[in-house]
Amino acid sequence: MQAAWVYLDRASVLRDGFELSVPAPSAAALLPPPRPINRRRFLWGGSAVAASLVGLVTVANHLRNVDRIETALGEVRRVPLNDGSIAAVNTSTRLSIEIGERVRNVRIDRGEAWFQVAKDRARPFVVAAGEVRVRAVGTAFSVQRRDDGADVQVTEGVVEVWTVGRESERKRVSAGARTFASAKSGPETPVQASVDIDRSLAWREGQLVLQGDSLGEAAAQFNRYNLLKIEVSANLQGERIVGRFRTNEPEAFAQAVSAMTSAHVERRGDLIVLTRS
Structure with a gap:
C-alpha cells in the first residue's frame, strides 16, 4: 500500500504539468505516453486489492485455529486445547482440532482419543470419526475410530451419538456407559460398563x-x-x-x-x- 501511495503521488505530479528530469530519449521514449491515471479508479482498485488482502489474512487466521495432532507408534500425548479442554491422544492416532466461534470440531482420521471438554454451551464440542458423530458441551469421553464405525465411552456427563444420514436415531450416552456406532446402522443401545471403561482407558497412564x-x-x-x-x-x-x-x-x-x-x-x-x- 505504501508503494501504491508513492505511485499516486507521482501520477498527481505528472498530471499537474510538472516535468521530471529524464535522460536522453531511448527506444522506450518512442512509445505512446501513458494515459493519465484516474485517481478515483486507482483508489477503487487499491481498495479491492486491500479487501482481497484482508480476505487472505482472515483465511490465514482461520487456518491457524486448526491444530493437527499425530502420535507415533507407542506414543501417548496429553494436549491442552486453547478453549480450556484437554485431549489425551493414544498411540498411532491422527486428528485435527478446530476451535471456532460457534462450534468446536474434532476429526479423527485414525486411532483413539479421550477428551475432557471445557463447558461452553454456546460452542458444542463435536467429534467426527468417519460417518460417526459425537456431540458434547461439557463432559469427558473417548472415541476410537474403527473401519466400520467408532467405539464411544463416557467417563463424565452425557454425549449424543449418531451416524450421518441417520440423525433421527441418535442415542444419549451417560457417564459410565459405552456404545458402538456403526457407520451404516447407527449407534447401538448404550450399556453400563464403568469398570470396563476405566480399565480400557488405562492407556492414558x-x-x-x-x-x-x-x-x-x-x-x-x-x-x-x-x-x-x-x-x-x-x-x-x-x-x-x-x-x-x-x-x-x-x-x-x-x-x-x-x-x-x-x-x-x-x-x-x-x-x-x-x-x-
Whole structure:
C-alpha cells in the first residue's frame, strides 16, 4: 500500500504539468505516453486489492485455529486445547482440532482419543470419526475410530451419538456407559460398563489392565504400542490373563505369561514368539 501511495503521488505530479528530469530519449521514449491515471479508479482498485488482502489474512487466521495432532507408534500425548479442554491422544492416532466461534470440531482420521471438554454451551464440542458423530458441551469421553464405525465411552456427563444420514436415531450416552456406532446402522443401545471403561482407558497412564482377556487379545493390544511384536501360537490363543502391565514392556509381559502358563518364550529379531511348552 505504501508503494501504491508513492505511485499516486507521482501520477498527481505528472498530471499537474510538472516535468521530471529524464535522460536522453531511448527506444522506450518512442512509445505512446501513458494515459493519465484516474485517481478515483486507482483508489477503487487499491481498495479491492486491500479487501482481497484482508480476505487472505482472515483465511490465514482461520487456518491457524486448526491444530493437527499425530502420535507415533507407542506414543501417548496429553494436549491442552486453547478453549480450556484437554485431549489425551493414544498411540498411532491422527486428528485435527478446530476451535471456532460457534462450534468446536474434532476429526479423527485414525486411532483413539479421550477428551475432557471445557463447558461452553454456546460452542458444542463435536467429534467426527468417519460417518460417526459425537456431540458434547461439557463432559469427558473417548472415541476410537474403527473401519466400520467408532467405539464411544463416557467417563463424565452425557454425549449424543449418531451416524450421518441417520440423525433421527441418535442415542444419549451417560457417564459410565459405552456404545458402538456403526457407520451404516447407527449407534447401538448404550450399556453400563464403568469398570470396563476405566480399565480400557488405562492407556492414558501408559498401562494395559487385563482382566480375563485372552492371550491373543492381550498380544494384539501390546502390538498397538510396540515395534517388538508378540506372536501367540494357536494352542495358547485362548488362555486367560489377569494383570497390570506397562504398554512399552512386551518382554516383561511375555515373561509373566511364561510364568503363568508355562509357555515357551523365544525372541526372533523384532518378534517374541509364545508357544506351549
